[in-house]
Amino acid sequence: MSCPKGHRYAVVEGIPILLLGETLQTHIEGSRSLVVAELGEAARLPQFDVVPGRIDPFVQNAIAATNGSLYQHLVGKLTEYPIPKLKLPSGDGKLFLEIGCSWGRWCIAASRIGYRAVGVDPSLKGVRAARRVARQLGVDARYVVADGRYLPFRDGLFDQVFSYSVLQHLPKQDVYLALRAIQDVLRPGGHREARDFEVRYWTPRELVSAFHSAIGPAHISVDGYFSLNAQISDVLFLPPKYRAIVRASESLRKISEVFPLLAYVADSLYITASRQQ
Numbered sequence: 001m002s003c004p005k006g007h008r009y010a011v012v013e014g015i016p017i018l019l020l021g022e023t024l025q026t027h028i029e030g031s032r033s034l035v036v037a038e039l040g041e042a043a044r045l046p047q048f049d050v051v052p053g054r055i056d057p058f059v060q061n062a063i064a065a066t067n068g069s070l071y072q073h074l075v076g077k078l079t080e081y082p083i084p085k086l087k088l089p090s091g092d093g094k095l096f097l098e099i100g101c102s103w104g105r106w107c108i109a110a111s112r113i114g115y116r117a118v119g120v121d122p123s124l125k126g127v128r129a130a131r132r133v134a135r136q137l138g139v140d141a142r143y144v145v146a147d148g149r150y151l152p153f154r155d156g157l158f159d160q161v162f163s164y165s166v167l168q169h170l171p172k173q174d175v176y177l178a179l180r181a182i183q184d185v186l187r188p189g190g191h192r193e194a195r196d197f198e199v200r201y202w203t204p205r206e207l208v209s210a211f212h213s214a215i216g217p218a219h220i221s222v223d224g225y226f227s228l229n230a231q232i233s234d235v236l237f238l239p240p241k242y243r244a245i246v247r248a249s250e251s252l253r254k255i256s257e258v259f260p261l262l263a264y265v266a267d268s269l270y271i272t273a274s275r276q277q
């Protein structure tokens with residue numbers, strides 16, 4: 001494949017690898033995807049079949065990396081896919097883009113409430129798994145290998161752009177690149193110093209101001225307290241001591257809807273920004 005700017009892209013097992021080889025990758029799996037694209041070594045990737053009722057081996061292995069350390073005890077032991085609830089209005093066929101989708105739990109969630117979901121991730125392994133899981137669950141979601149900083153989509157294509165547990169891992173200058181890329185692909189009127197992949201901390205004010213200046217009017221709301229990433233919809237996956245934490249977090253999250261200042265002491269936040277005309 002090639003683009004109007006003259007970049008050429010390999011297609012591996014039918015998956016376009018839409019990464020820019022000349023840029024430093026933000027994740028080791030992005031570099032691995034480029035090596036596979038360059039050398040055509042797809043045959044050396046682990047080959048997993050879609051087996052009805054079996055949890056995909058990639059997901060079994062990656063569950064604590066995607067969902068957070070409270071899920072560590074589930075590595076290799078999942079008996080179903082933890083699919084979260086997406087806090088968005090129903091999709092009615094609108095186009096939803098997820099940046100950093102890995103095996104696709106948020107795209108599946110988006111698809112279940114009526115969005116046409118597209119996931120990008122620089123990890124070919126993640127995208128292959130996302131395609132397998134979608135096939136297994138009968139979900140119509142599309143996935144390509146791409147980088148949130150250089151989104152390979154036309155201007156104004158998506159009604160919603162969503163990302164979970166990705167941007168805080170990137171150097172701040174890369175987050176600004178991603179925000180500009182998001183602004184480009186977002187339909188007008190739509191809603192929308194660490195090293196390597198370590199977490200970056202933003203103040204809520206910094207987050208609102210970055211999203212506000214790059215995309216449009218922005219506000220924060222709470223995802224959770226006391227820990228990162230545990231979802232109330234997954235509470236039965238967790239041991240009792242963690243359930244209490246997640247339930248307390250959910251109660252505080254509800255209270256924060258009435259007392260928004262509580263968002264300033266949350267551990268995990270959503271940012272919603274709307275592109276103006």
Ligand SMILES: C[S@@+](CC[C@H](N)C(=O)[O-])C[C@H]1O[C@@H](n2cnc3c(N)ncnc32)[C@H](O)[C@@H]1O
Nearest residue numbers: 026027065066100101102123147148164165166
């Ligand atoms: C902690 S996982 C979260 C996965 C998914 N969002 C979820 O919540 O299940 C972080 C993901 O970000 C992806 N990632 C790293 N650099 C990225 C980039 N530049 N653009 C998009 N995704 C990126 C990684 O490959 C990884 O799959």
